[in-house]
Amino acid sequence: MQRHLYRFFIELTNKRWSSRLLERYTSSSLSKPMIRPFMKAYRINEEEMAHPVEEYQTLHDFFMRKLLPEARTIEYGNNHVISPVDARLAETGTITNGYEITVKGKPYSVAEMLGSNEKAAHYEKGTFLVFYLSPSHYHRIHSPVDGEIIEKWTLGRYSYPVNHYGLKYGREPLAKNYREITELSWGTGKMAVVKVGAMFVNSIERSHDRLVWKQGEEVAYFNFGSTVVLLFEPGTFMLNEQLDVPCEVKVGERVGTLI
Numbered sequence: 001m002q003r004h005l006y007r008f009f010i011e012l013t014n015k016r017w018s019s020r021l022l023e024r025y026t027s028s029s030l031s032k033p034m035i036r037p038f039m040k041a042y043r044i045n046e047e048e049m050a051h052p053v054e055e056y057q058t059l060h061d062f063f064m065r066k067l068l069p070e071a072r073t074i075e076y077g078n079n080h081v082i083s084p085v086d087a088r089l090a091e092t093g094t095i096t097n098g099y100e101i102t103v104k105g106k107p108y109s110v111a112e113m114l115g116s117n118e119k120a121a122h123y124e125k126g127t128f129l130v131f132y133l134s135p136s137h138y139h140r141i142h143s144p145v146d147g148e149i150i151e152k153w154t155l156g157r158y159s160y161p162v163n164h165y166g167l168k169y170g171r172e173p174l175a176k177n178y179r180e181i182t183e184l185s186w187g188t189g190k191m192a193v194v195k196v197g198a199m200f201v202n203s204i205e206r207s208h209d210r211l212v213w214k215q216g217e218e219v220a221y222f223n224f225g226s227t228v229v230l231l232f233e234p235g236t237f238m239l240n241e242q243l244d245v246p247c248e249v250k251v252g253e254r255v256g257t258l259i
Contacts, residue, residue, distance in 0.1 A: 021058075023203075026223075038062070042136030063139055064221050074216035074252035081145055081237065081256040082215060083249040084193065085228050086138040087131035090246050094127060094203040095120075095231070101128045110231065113194060114181060115155050123192065125159055125234040129255065133226050141195060141228060142251050143213035144257070147184030154180045156197070180204045180220075184213060186258060189236040194229040194240035195220060218253055235259070 003133045018241035025031055035056055039046065046053055048071035048186060056062040075082055083089070099110040110128075111120035133139065156178040178197035183190060195204050203223035213219055239245075239256045 001220060023223075026060040026063070027058050030055060031084055034059050035062050038135075041062070042134075044136060060223065063135075063223055065138070068136055068142065075254040076160075076215055077254070078146070079258045080215070080254050081230075081258060082142070083131065083251055083253045083255050084134055084142050084144045084219075084230070085131050085140075086250050087133045087228065088246055089129060089243065089249045089255065090132045091130040092128065092245050095123050095125060097211050099124060099125060101130075104132055113229070114192065114231075115153065116123045119192075120234055122190070123231045127232045127234075127239070129239075130231040131228045131230075131249070133222065138251065139223070139226075140218050140251075143215055143217050143219050144255075145184065145191070145195070145213070146184045146215045146232060147186040147191070147213050149189075149211045149213065150183040150185050152180065152182045154178070178204075180200070182219075189258070191233070191236075192229075192231040194231065195222070195227065196227040197222075205257045216242070 002255060035053060038044075038059065039053065048067050050066040050068050053062070056065065090100075093101060095101055095110055099117065100107045101110060102108070109120075110123060111117045112122050156176060180195045182193045184193065197204055204226075205223075207218045234252050236258060237256050238244075238259050240254055243249070243255065
């Protein structure tokens with residue numbers, strides 16, 4: 001019953017007109033008075049922000065805030081994989097023979113996530129990591145490795161919530177939401193960075209269009225809380241044993257090693 005009620009209300013609100021209204025409001029000066037209450041509700045650290053809060057004219061601008069350069073430490077390394085976002089590292093695991101991952105006890109199709117069995121086959125028996133960004137998190141995305149873009153593509157039309165209830169009761173949001181996929185070559189292997197839209201607004205903006213990503217550099221940003229999924233080929237990634245998943249991670253923190 002809970003699943004059906006959840007899906008009913010989400011379908012009711014996830015329409016073009018409601019998404020447009022939400023986007024217009026957060027992008028208008030009418031939303032500015034909401035910034036301070038938002039910061040208080042989510043306990044956002046003002047001292048690490050690149051600009052004083054008074055300089056943000058809309059809630060949309062505040063969501064996309066930048067941080068001071070010294071606010072995050074990048075654990076550089078040729079074989080390091082760093083967290084691309086401030087987020088909750090919610091799930092890690094192995095991609096099955098049937099190209100599936102399990103998140104919150106629910107199976108997701110990697111073939112559907114990437115758009116084809118051909119794409120998914122490269123990651124069969126590989127490793128996946130799911131990073132969930134709440135509205136409180138810093139929303140900019142950074143490169144997890146030094147890599148060269150092999151291909152990038154976009155799939156999906158709508159963006160359903162990817163919070164706890166969305167993952168538990170939603171219609172496979174990680175595989176069906178609006179998403180932008182970037183496949184990177186890192187020397188002897190490749191990986192996929194799947195940026196998943198959420199909160200009814202399909203906004204994933206690229207910071208640049210260069211074909212080479214440098215570890216730690218900003219490459220894109222979200223408008224609202226969302227999710228990043230990293231996919232690795234089999235035998236190419238080892239999770240940082242010090243991480244007690246699920247756990248909070250920050251941009252630049254080493255989450256694993258390329259092998």
